[in-house]
Amino acid sequence: MGARGDWQRGRPRARRAARQRERLPSEPTARRCRRATLPHALRGRDWLRAAGCAALAVGVIAPAARKRLRLPPLATSLLAWQLPLTTARLLPPGRLRAAATYAAQMWAYYVHYDMPDDRPGALERRVRVDYPIAIDRLFGAGEVPTVRLQRALARGERLRAHDYLLTFAHWAWFVVPHGTVAYTLWRHPERFRRTAVGVAACFDLGLVGYWALPTAPPWWASRIGKLPPVRRTMAAVGERLWGRLWQPLYHSVEGNPYAAMPSLHFGTSVVAARALAEIGPGHGAIGWGYAGVLGFALVYLGEHYVVDLVAGALCAEVAWRLARKVVPDEDRSVSGDLRSNGRVPATAVGKLISSSPPASAAR
Structure with a gap:
């Protein structure tokens, strides 16, 4: 009887405790209530996200308007290089963040590729013309290979079929390195990071040569009389195909005209070939x-010397070795996030389900 009485006396107490728990807000509700009482600037990470979005906008707009804003080179560099870092921190894991971070890195590269031409007069006074001619004459047994090839294959001002084909191969470069990065992101995400690091590193290594040793291409050396006549075949084909649109199109992507050493056309294509060869022999071919x-x-069209290609290949080798060191063969951690675009991969869900105890065991 005493035990029964104690149990009965405890029931009102238990009921009061239950009613009190019902009146208390749940944890998410309490968190929302606390959030509602805070000033907007202090809510969670909203102010960090707003600052990140502002940094993205400044990183794109300010370097593009650096001449009008009269930004010094150091300030332009800081604003441009923070862009890929901010992008990687701001976006959630997935294909969108991967593609956006790579695009931000390439924007930072292009800004620095174009910056030496902000003061054309000062750049022209620093341009080197003679040393690549001297080195290429060693490769060409006393004659610059560009001159030798055009003498053998060109026919004056008349354009032949191979002039068009080789020009199209040159124009295709604007797609090939970045297309290779996009292809690995789409079809082989486990190889994306190494490919992106290799291509981006090759571009960035080339900037060292562009800033430290501005070098004129063969067609420019021919114009000032340092070489026998060299036809700039790409320009002739562009004018034939595009007419009056050619000059606006060309100047929209020209950038620095004295960025011949090293040849990043060739270097980044070699990195792309290395990346494709890791996928399979067909891709590598x-x-x-x-x-x-x-x-x-590049040599026949008068865009680069052979020594430019050699320097570009060296940049590619250094960049690819760096990419292999940063992203080793066994590193496949990024593939799940990229395949699922930041969502939980189906394989992870399957493992979670298979590792859960059966209902009978839970009971």
């Missing part, structure tokens, strides 16, 4: 085949 055709085209 396409990548190396294009790199070989492009190398020949």
Whole structure:
């Protein structure tokens, strides 16, 4: 009877405790209530996200308007290089963040590729013309290979079929390195990071040569009388195909005209070939085949010396070794996030389900 009485006396107490728990807000509700009482600037990470979005906008707009804003080079560099870092921190894991971070890195590269031409007069006073001619004459047994090739294959001002084909190979370069990065992101995400790091590192290494040793291409050296006549075949083909639109199109992407050493056309194509060769022999054959055709085209068209290609290949080798060190063979951690675009991968869900105890065991 005493035990029964104690139990009965405890029931009102338990009921009061239950009613009190019902009146208390749940944890998410309490968190929302606390959030509602805070000033907007202090709510969670909203102010960090707003600052990140502002940094993204400044990183795009300010370098593009650096001449009008009279930004010094150091300030332009800081604003441009923070862009990929901010992008990687601001966006959630997935394909969108991967693509956006790579695009931000390439924007920072282009800003620095174009910056030396902000003061054309000062740049022209620093341009080197003679040293690549001297080195290429060693490669060409006393004659610059560009001059030798155009003498053998060109026919004056008349354009032939191979002039068009080699020009198209040159123009295709604007797609090949970045297309390779996009292809790995789409079809082989486990290889994306290494490919993106290799291509981006090759571009950035080339900036060292562009800033430290501005070098004129063969067609420019021919214009000032340092070489025998060299036809700039790409320009002739562009004018034939595009007419009056050619000059606006060309100047919209021209950038620094004295960025010949090293040849990043060739270097980044070699990195793309290395990345494709890791996927399979067929992919590698396409990548190396294009790199070989492009190398020949760059010399024949008068866009680069052979020594520029050698320097570009060295940049590619250093960049690829760096990419292999940063992203080793066994590193496949990024593939799940990229395949699922930041959502929980189906394989992870399957593992979670298979590792859960059966209902009978839970009971």
